[in-house]
Amino acid sequence: MGNLTVSTSPHIRSAVTTQMVMRDVLIALAPATVAAVVLFGLRALLLIAVSVATCVLGEFLFHLICKKQQTIGDLSAAVTGVILALNLNTQVTVWQMIVGALFAIIVVKCFFGGIGCNFANPAATARVFLAISFAQVGAQVPTVYTDLVAGATPLGNLATGSELPSLVDMLIGNRGGSMGETCVIAILLGFVYLVVRRVIKWQVPTVFVATVFVLSWIFTKDIHMALYYVLSGGLLFGAVFMATDYVTTPIRTSGRMIFALGCGILTVLIRFFGSYPEGVSFAILIMNILSPYIDKLTAKVPFGGKRK
Amino acid sequence: MSGLLGNLRIPHRKNTASMPAVKLNPTGDILLPMSQHIGAPATPVVKAGDSVKVGQKIAEANGPVSSPIYASVSGKVLKIEPYLRPNGQTVDAIRIAPDGEMTPAEEIVPPEIVDMESFLLAIRESGIVGLGGAGFPASVKLAAQKNGKIDTVILNGSECEPYITSDTRAMIDGAEWIYKGVLLLKQHLGIEKYIIGVEDNKPECIRKMKEVFASAEGVEVVTLPSKYPQGAEKVIIYNTTKRVVPEGKLPADVGVLVVNVSSVLTLAQYIETGMPLVSRVVTVDGDAIKNPQNVEVPIGTSAQELIAFCGGFVNEEDVGKVLYGGPMMGACLATLAEPVLKTTGAILAFTKKTSKMQEPTACIHCGRCVSACPLDLDPTTFSAALAYGDKEQRVQILQDAHIGLCMECGCCSYVCPAKRPLVQNNRLGKAEVRDYLAHQATLKK
Numbered sequence: 052m053g054n055l056t057v058s059t060s061p062h063i064r065s066a067v068t069t070q071m072v073m074r075d076v077l078i079a080l081a082p083a084t085v086a087a088v089v090l091f092g093l094r095a096l097l098l099i100a101v102s103v104a105t106c107v108l109g110e111f112l113f114h115l116i117c118k119k120q121q122t123i124g125d126l127s128a129a130v131t132g133v134i135l136a137l138n139l140n141t142q143v144t145v146w147q148m149i150v151g152a153l154f155a156i157i158v159v160k161c162f163f164g165g166i167g168c169n170f171a172n173p174a175a176t177a178r179v180f181l182a183i184s185f186a187q188v189g190a191q192v193p194t195v196y197t198d199l200v201a202g203a204t205p206l207g208n209l210a211t212g213s214e215l216p217s218l219v220d221m222l223i224g225n226r227g228g229s230m231g232e233t234c235v236i237a238i239l240l241g242f243v244y245l246v247v248r249r250v251i252k253w254q255v256p257t258v259f260v261a262t263v264f265v266l267s268w269i270f271t272k273d274i275h276m277a278l279y280y281v282l283s284g285g286l287l288f289g290a291v292f293m294a295t296d297y298v299t300t301p302i303r304t305s306g307r308m309i310f311a312l313g314c315g316i317l318t319v320l321i322r323f324f325g326s327y328p329e330g331v332s333f334a335i336l337i338m339n340i341l342s343p344y345i346d347k348l349t350a351k352v353p354f355g356g357k358r359k
Numbered sequence: 360m361s362g363l364l365g366n367l368r369i370p371h372r373k374n375t376a377s378m379p380a381v382k383l384n385p386t387g388d389i390l391l392p393m394s395q396h397i398g399a400p401a402t403p404v405v406k407a408g409d410s411v412k413v414g415q416k417i418a419e420a421n422g423p424v425s426s427p428i429y430a431s432v433s434g435k436v437l438k439i440e441p442y443l444r445p446n447g448q449t450v451d452a453i454r455i456a457p458d459g460e461m462t463p464a465e466e467i468v469p470p471e472i473v474d475m476e477s478f479l480l481a482i483r484e485s486g487i488v489g490l491g492g493a494g495f496p497a498s499v500k501l502a503a504q505k506n507g508k509i510d511t512v513i514l515n516g517s518e519c520e521p522y523i524t525s526d527t528r529a530m531i532d533g534a535e536w537i538y539k540g541v542l543l544l545k546q547h548l549g550i551e552k553y554i555i556g557v558e559d560n561k562p563e564c565i566r567k568m569k570e571v572f573a574s575a576e577g578v579e580v581v582t583l584p585s586k587y588p589q590g591a592e593k594v595i596i597y598n599t600t601k602r603v604v605p606e607g608k609l610p611a612d613v614g615v616l617v618v619n620v621s622s623v624l625t626l627a628q629y630i631e632t633g634m635p636l637v638s639r640v641v642t643v644d645g646d647a648i649k650n651p652q653n654v655e656v657p658i659g660t661s662a663q664e665l666i667a668f669c670g671g672f673v674n675e676e677d678v679g680k681v682l683y684g685g686p687m688m689g690a691c692l693a694t695l696a697e698p699v700l701k702t703t704g705a706i707l708a709f710t711k712k713t714s715k716m717q718e719p720t721a722c723i724h725c726g727r728c729v730s731a732c733p734l735d736l737d738p739t740t741f742s743a744a745l746a747y748g749d750k751e752q753r754v755q756i757l758q759d760a761h762i763g764l765c766m767e768c769g770c771c772s773y774v775c776p777a778k779r780p781l782v783q784n785n786r787l788g789k790a791e792v793r794d795y796l797a798h799q800a801t802l803k804k
Contacts, residue, residue: 059689061769167721354734
């Protein structure tokens with residue numbers, strides 16, 4: 052008999068790994084990815100592939116140059132790649148996609164220490180970076196089926212007061228917008244999957260969306276319009292896939308709900324009073340910065356502990 | 360949300376639950392360390408060459424928090440040798456060569472009990488310590504009743520660690536003894552209320568306990584959810600009485616005592632027969648063990664002999680870890696020469712594959728450890744604090760985050776998807792705070 056292994060307890064671990072969590076997120080993103088390709092054509096597939104490849108390769112090379120242990124196996128870089136691409140429209144050029152993906156993975160993630168250390172959501176930051184840098188990122192792109200005038204996005208229409216797509220078109224995603232953000236049904240499928248797999252808590256996206264709904268209803272005094280505000284733009288996609296990012300949101304569920312509430316309020320304020328029609332990415336970024344403070348606010352006095 | 364503490368679902372693996380304990384009569388050397396309990400090591404009262412019989416006192420309790428040790432076999436004392444405890448402390452240990460006769464000592468007579476004082480003395484003489492694994496001398500715990508503060512005794516039958524079924528068998532095979540034990544506690548300590556807490560994955564134990572205590576007044580059998588760690592002292596107290604044991608306080612401070620069911624059983628046997636704690640039931644299980652079973656074994660028998668009794672290993676070459684205790688809180692053995700102690704409820708042996716631990720990766724802030732902690736602690740704070748260079752700052756953060764409350768139950772490490780050594784960090788942090796406070800105290804002097 053050889054030597055016995057000696058280690059500290061516990062001696063059993065749950066089967067869940069970081070890689071499994073990230074794989075679940077990729078699976079949850081699959082319906083939205085498929086919808087993007089169906090609605091926006093093969094160009095969507097090309098852009099998603101470029102984004103994922105750039106993120107994974109970027110992280111690999113960064114770690115290679117910095118002589119750090121490779122982490123692309125945890126699939127988090129791939130997740131960033133998919134989320135970033137689905138956040139953009141098909142008018143983005145391939146080189147813009149590459150610049151955005153490199154910004155997300157190198158500047159926002161790797162420069163801050165890699166997985167678990169970035170304070171801001173890489174995809175949200177890169178989207179904002181691209182939107183500020185290049186005009187076509189904010190442009191209005193039609194789906195292959197839509198015959199709407201110039202394929203205006205509903206949020207653009209809401210802002211200008213022009214005609215809106217039907218609610219059915221909103222649900223299946225037959226309207227202008229970012230690749231992964233238009234098909235509500237696909238996003239909801241991903242949401243259900245993540246909740247069932249216990250990757251996310253249902254409360255977080257729900258609070259975000261509900262806040263936007265209620266405030267939009269108050270501001271427009273029209274429940275029908277409020278519904279459009281909820282279904283359009285990047286709200287649902289951001290609420291399900293970006294406001295639930297572990298790394299950049301508070302650690303306790305209570306904190307995450309406050310985070311979601313803040314995201315909802317900021318989104319509505321930007322949509323109604325800001326100069327951009329869409330505010331989800333900005334809202335998530337601002338709340339990312341506030342996350343450590345929310346953690347402090349929601350720290351619990353442990354069982355039997357004295358309040359200090 | 361049940362409103363109860365403890366919410367971790369872990370595999371139960373109670374493979375040996377239906378197996379009554381089989382007796383082992385050891386042939387190999389018996390090694391009895393003088394420290395098998397919390398408190399001062401006992402002092403040997405025999406010397407090399409002495410003949411001893413089962414139940415003969417071979418070491419005297421040393422001081423108020425200590426426990427005597429008895430010969431668990433009949434035979435000859437070979438020598439008194441140094442024994443290195445897993446915590447690094449070296450204590451004396453008495454090595455006995457058994458004669459195989461198991462002759463009981465003549466001095467075994469039921470103790471004479473007239474009042475609480477003599478009852479507590481008898482328990483001290485029984486050598487009983489917390490058999491669930493804590494090893495706190497039973498007499499010291501029960502002495503809290505001297506000033507009449509205790510109104511409730513909780514019999515801990517939750518046995519929440521995977522694999523272990525020694526308490527399960529105690530509740531099934533020794534139900535009558537547990538009943539007698541409760542009557543004795545009632546009679547001599549004057550405590551009226553008894554709660555027997557059992558996890559719902561042990562329906563036979565619940566049925567048996569309800570059966571024997573059917574007509575007993577003031578005894579309630581409470582079914583607890585099979586969610587780890589139901590058996591942790593603070594958890595079972597809260598889940599059965601809703602009382603909160605404050606940080607730095609004892610259960611007695613909220614009027615509660617928690618005793619393990621096997622301890623109560625052994626206590627009743629001692630009071631009736633006079634035979635002190637010389638043997639215990641040990642669950643031998645794990646995927647490296649050929650014939651998993653429960654064994655009633657004289658204390659001091661080597662792990663080697665106990666494992667051989669259970670058919671040995673499935674494959675001698677494929678043994679990764681051997682544990683004393685359960686997989687959540689048990690300690691690894693470095694050698695199979697290690698003796699069974701009063702607190703050893705299980706010996707588990709795992710294959711190399713099962714023993715393998717994954718390399719830790721970066722924390723992804725997922726919050727699973729925070730949700731899993733039964734006491735609402737935040738293990739990420741502890742780990743982050745340890746990274747601070749300044750010792751005072753480190754200790755300050757650890758204390759502010761109440762690290763002293765951590766009971767090292769293992770829930771945080773268990774759920775961590777990044778496989779981080781969270782419990783290990785907590786232990787490190789606790790030791791750091793302890794050292795710092797001790798240092799400050801000496802400076803003050």
